Amino acid sequence: QVQLVQSGAEVKEPGASVKVSCKASGYTLTSYYTHWVRQAPGQGLEWMGVIAPTTDTTKSAQKFQGRVTMTRDTSTSTVYMELSSLRSEDTAVYYCAREMRDTFYFDYWGQGTLVTVSS
Amino acid sequence: QSALTQPASVSGSPGQSITISCTGTSSDVGGYNRVSWYQQHPGKAPKLMIYHVSNRPSGVSNRFSGSKSGNTASLTISGLQAEDEADYYCNSYTSTSTYVFGTGTKVTVL
Numbered sequence: 001q002v003q004l005v006q007s008g009a010e011v012k013e014p015g016a017s018v019k020v021s022c023k024a025s026g027y028t029l030t031s032y033y034t035h036w037v038r039q040a041p042g043q044g045l046e047w048m049g050v051i052a053p054t055t056d057t058t059k060s061a062q063k064f065q066g067r068v069t070m071t072r073d074t075s076t077s078t079v080y081m082e083l084s085s086l087r088s089e090d091t092a093v094y095y096c097a098r099e100m101r102d103t104f105y106f107d108y109w110g111q112g113t114l115v116t117v118s119s
Numbered sequence: 120q121s122a123l124t125q126p127a128s129v130s131g132s133p134g135q136s137i138t139i140s141c142t143g144t145s146s147d148v149g150g151y152n153r154v155s156w157y158q159q160h161p162g163k164a165p166k167l168m169i170y171h172v173s174n175r176p177s178g179v180s181n182r183f184s185g186s187k188s189g190n191t192a193s194l195t196i197s198g199l200q201a202e203d204e205a206d207y208y209c210n211s212y213t214s215t216s217t218y219v220f221g222t223g224t225k226v227t228v229l
Binding site: 035037044045046047050059060061062095097103104105106107109110111112 | 120122151153155157159164165166167170171176208210212216217218219220221222223
């Protein structure tokens with residue numbers, strides 16, 4: 001069955017970077033885009049960006065440009081999202097979600113990874 | 120890109136119907152039939168409920184339906200049940216090839 005399994009919770013100091021992984025199983029990674037969405041405590045969902053399935057092309061929300069890096073390793077069916085220059089406002093649950101090419105919706109989601117930024 | 124506008128809360132009694140609106144612009148909701156809706160229970164990942172404005176994925180109850188008029192999309196839940204109590208978010212593709220979520224609506228079953 002389709003699963004997206006994310007890495008565990010992280011605690012980081014302000015100014016540091018965090019790298020969250022999302023391991024896909026039950027489907028071919030190269031047939032799907034992988035999106036990243038975050039949710040601050042008690043807040044709504046916020047789209048961060050997407051990595052294309054075969055070209056490594058990425059697109060991110062303007063708010064995160066220059067701070068977010070998305071990569072993938074097809075040999076392990078794993079996608080990564082790295083966020084740098086962390087500040088307290090980046091404390092959130094980060095989700096990965098898949099989109100079949102050019103369908104424009106997210107049909108399966110990871111379980112979420114809590115990233116806490118605190119000194 | 121500003122978040123799409125949703126009412127903060129909507130409530131209804133069991134068996135009733137409720138509608139959640141999602142208002143954007145001609146650069147997102149109004150420009151494309153690429154609106155989706157997600158249900159999120161506390162502490163859980165979002166779940167796809169509607170895609171392409173009005174299509175239901177396999178396994179989603181037919182009590183959930185979607186529509187769009189101009190720059191506003193809507194999600195209707197008919198025959199409201201206790202299990203429908205959750206947060207709901209709309210999402211749209213945009214003219215800059217990005218995506219934007221709605222502000223979210225808390226549905227309460229009275």
